[in-house]
Amino acid sequence: QDSQPGKEYLMDPLPIFSNPHYKPSNKLQGKVALVTGGDSGIGRAVCCSFAKEGATIAFTYVKGVEDIDAENTLKIINDSKTSDAGDPIAIPTDVRYDENCKKVVDQVVAKYGRIDVLVNNAAVQYETYSLDDITEQRLERLFKTNIFSQFFLTKYAVKHMKEGSNIINTTSAVGYTGSSKLLDYASTKGAILAFTKGLATYLVDKGIRVNGVAPGPVWTPLEAASLNDEDLAAYGSQVPMDRAAQPVEIASSYVFLASQDASYFTGQVLHPDGTIL
Numbered sequence: 001q002d003s004q005p006g007k008e009y010l011m012d013p014l015p016i017f018s019n020p021h022y023k024p025s026n027k028l029q030g031k032v033a034l035v036t037g038g039d040s041g042i043g044r045a046v047c048c049s050f051a052k053e054g055a056t057i058a059f060t061y062v063k064g065v066e067d068i069d070a071e072n073t074l075k076i077i078n079d080s081k082t083s084d085a086g087d088p089i090a091i092p093t094d095v096r097y098d099e100n101c102k103k104v105v106d107q108v109v110a111k112y113g114r115i116d117v118l119v120n121n122a123a124v125q126y127e128t129y130s131l132d133d134i135t136e137q138r139l140e141r142l143f144k145t146n147i148f149s150q151f152f153l154t155k156y157a158v159k160h161m162k163e164g165s166n167i168i169n170t171t172s173a174v175g176y177t178g179s180s181k182l183l184d185y186a187s188t189k190g191a192i193l194a195f196t197k198g199l200a201t202y203l204v205d206k207g208i209r210v211n212g213v214a215p216g217p218v219w220t221p222l223e224a225a226s227l228n229d230e231d232l233a234a235y236g237s238q239v240p241m242d243r244a245a246q247p248v249e250i251a252s253s254y255v256f257l258a259s260q261d262a263s264y265f266t267g268q269v270l271h272p273d274g275t276i277l
Ligand code: NAD
Pocket: 036, 037, 038, 039, 040, 041, 042, 043, 060, 061, 062, 065, 066, 068, 093, 094, 095, 096, 121, 122, 123, 124, 125, 145, 170, 171, 172, 173, 214, 215, 216, 217, 218, 219, 220, 221, 222, 223
């Protein structure tokens, strides 16, 4: 069993585990990918894996809200990218707002001319101790970040997506199961499941595939920021595999879905979750 890094690791946005079994093979050569929340955790692992597969990367980040380091992520992407890929760009923005999402898409299209893969990944999470925790302000923050952003970015990105391109939405195992400890967060993830299924049908005639990824527990700063010490110490113990995943173990699902290997996959959700579901 892989050892679990502690809270200290989780607060450090820099390390990214390498997966010795992963062999890139230019599956995304010539593709332009826009990834939200690309400076941290799963999003960063997705950016680096996509870059290794030949994609040109644009990612969004929100400076100062989470513990982030876009410059370092850019460096990791640059070190990962293939020689014919374009230079990566990091776009600071708050994806809760429609007009910001429009500007992000405009910026990517102005630089690269199109979007081939949209990864709607940015999210926040808060632990629920009591129903009294659920305030209007907190619900607004959760739903706007986690699901409004996916609608807005999709709305603008599809105008520039050609037949053969695709969208991947990050949901979560708790989107299926619900969670008493993540009551409102899990509800946003359930909404993403419905959005993903409906959008897949909506875009089928345009030849745009839409899929989701529903991870179980993953070691990322999201957990360190939202869980108390006791829950963090037990993190991953509820998984039959008895450990949380590392971000690169999740990123491989995105590589598959984004590539032509998944040409007959739309409206599907992959569950890299150590058999939680
Ligand atoms: P993370 O905290 O490392 O990354 C979240 C990202 O979202 C950050 O890059 C952050 O800057 C961005 N973000 C947050 N609020 C934003 C805003 N208003 N505007 C723009 N960007 C914003 O977390 P992570 O664990 O890598 O999470 C990535 C995705 O995976 C999320 O959708 C999360 O719900 C999902 N997920 C995570 C786990 C897990 O165990 N870590 C499990 C299932 C699903």
